[in-house]
Amino acid sequence: xxxxxxxxxxxxxxxxxxxIVLKYGERIxxxxxxxxxxxxxxxxxxxxxxxxxxxNIDSYRGEADIGTWLTRIALNLTYSRSRRKKLxxxxxxxxxxxxxxxxxxxxxxxxxxxxxxxxxENALKTLxxxxxxxxxxxxYEEMKFSEIGALMGxxxxxxxxxxxxxxxxxxxxxxxxxxK
Amino acid sequence: MTNHSxxxxxLNDFVMEELPKNEQEEIKAHLNECSECSESINLLxxxxxxxxxxxxxxxxxxxxxxxxxxxxxxxxxxxxxxSLSFLFDNRWVGAFASLLLIVSSAFLxxxxxxxxxxxxxxxxxxxxxxxxQSENYTISGLSATFSSDDWELLSAVIDEEIGEYLEIxxxxxxxxxxxxLSENEWHDFYExxxxxxxx
Numbered sequence: 207x208x209x210x211x212x213x214x215x216x217x218x219x220x221x222x223x224x225x226i227v228l229k230y231g232e233r234i235x236x237x238x239x240x241x242x243x244x245x246x247x248x249x250x251x252x253x254x255x256x257x258x259x260x261x262n263i264d265s266y267r268g269e270a271d272i273g274t275w276l277t278r279i280a281l282n283l284t285y286s287r288s289r290r291k292k293l294x295x296x297x298x299x300x301x302x303x304x305x306x307x308x309x310x311x312x313x314x315x316x317x318x319x320x321x322x323x324x325x326x327e328n329a330l331k332t333l334x335x336x337x338x339x340x341x342x343x344x345x346y347e348e349m350k351f352s353e354i355g356a357l358m359g360x361x362x363x364x365x366x367x368x369x370x371x372x373x374x375x376x377x378x379x380x381x382x383x384x385x386k
Numbered sequence: 387m388t389n390h391s392x393x394x395x396x397l398n399d400f401v402m403e404e405l406p407k408n409e410q411e412e413i414k415a416h417l418n419e420c421s422e423c424s425e426s427i428n429l430l431x432x433x434x435x436x437x438x439x440x441x442x443x444x445x446x447x448x449x450x451x452x453x454x455x456x457x458x459x460x461x462x463x464x465x466x467x468x469s470l471s472f473l474f475d476n477r478w479v480g481a482f483a484s485l486l487l488i489v490s491s492a493f494l495x496x497x498x499x500x501x502x503x504x505x506x507x508x509x510x511x512x513x514x515x516x517x518x519q520s521e522n523y524t525i526s527g528l529s530a531t532f533s534s535d536d537w538e539l540l541s542a543v544i545d546e547e548i549g550e551y552l553e554i555x556x557x558x559x560x561x562x563x564x565x566x567l568s569e570n571e572w573h574d575f576y577e578x579x580x581x582x583x584x585x
Contacts, residue, residue, distance in 0.1 A: 220454075220458075223454055223457075223458075224454040227450070227453050227454040227457065228450060228451070228453075228454070231450040231453050232444065232450055235444070235445065235450070236440065236444065239440070239442050239444075240440060240442075245442070245445070252453070253453070253456060253457050253460055254460075256453070256454070256457045257457050257460055257461055257464070260457065260461060261461070322436055322439075322441070323441035323442070324441075325436065326436060326437055326439075326440075326441035327441045329437070330437070330441070341437070345434075345437065345438045346440055369398075370398045373398050373430065373433065373434075374398075376433050376437055377429050377430055377433045379433075380429060380432055380433045380436060381429055
């Protein structure tokens with residue numbers, strides 16, 4: 207994390223732009239995909255992230271590394287999208303229990319992994335967006351809480367608290383469902 | 387707070403190995419004695435095991451290789467759309483344009499139907515300074531554009547042979563002919579425009 211400052215890189219040259227997209231594309235995709243349910247939504251937000259960065263490179267002041275800046279753009283776009291499309295549920299975890307038990311029966315092939323993924327996706331959907339963002343950044347990107355706090359414009363302790371709240375909810379989710 | 391209560395609040399950090407080494411060891415020892423904390427840790431580990439791996443496959447390398455060109459293409463498409471979508475996609479701009487159209491139409495109708503309209507700036511005390519506010523105002527076959535309250539920002543194309551003003555347009559500092567008009571000439575222009583040529 208935070209390995210370069212992206213100073214003096216010109217987005218307007220194709221070579222530099224391609225380099226930035228190649229270097230940070232996977233990271234941005236993984237974060238966004240962890241936040242939204244489908245590849246299509248993630249793809250759209252990832253493209254929009256780089257487009258926005260491309261257009262607003264003048265506002266990038268080099269205070270954070272470029273990856274952090276891009277992730278911040280991506281999260282803001284994700285939040286914005288989620289408010290329009292309701293990607294995140296307002297329902298508490300408990301309300302979701304009945305729904306998940308009535309979901310379509312999975313095919314026999316790779317059933318365990320499919321079930322795990324379905325559970326993860328559906329459980330993560332029940333988290334408020336900030337808790338989910340912290341959870342994704344901590345677990346998928348292995349970011350430190352201090353980095354997450356800086357990225358999200360909060361403090362390290364706030365990020366830590368968000369993560370713990372998320373963990374508590376997910377633990378209860380697992381406990382209630384007796385997931386194995 | 388007992389040690390148990392204290393440790394209980396730190397189990398999340400313990401399972402994430404976020405605690406200082408000595409605290410990690412303390413809690414580890416506590417787990418051997420406390421079944422409640424031990425169960426809680428097992429559940430936390432299970433939760434982490436389920437949730438720490440992403441619930442999706444990453445796209446193939448080709449997806450990321452094609453990302454930059456697709457973003458560029460998207461940028462170009464957006465640029466093309468901007469001019470057309472400006473009026474249609476932005477509800478506020480659309481509303482403002484509609485409002486402007488209504489006001490302009492009302493103003494036009496009012497002026498066409500009232501006697502005062504025959505002399506566009508008839509009551510203007512400071513001759514070529516007008517309070518007219520309209521856009522693309524057309525009267526008697528002549529087209530005039532008023533984009534400002536100030537007549538000094540307007541200029542005219544004059545057909546010298548027939549002595550008529552063919553078009554009024556915004557003042558252009560590059561237009562020597564208009565720029566060089568003296569105050570008296572502007573006065574004449576105003577008088578002719580409002581009382582003779584237009585009517």
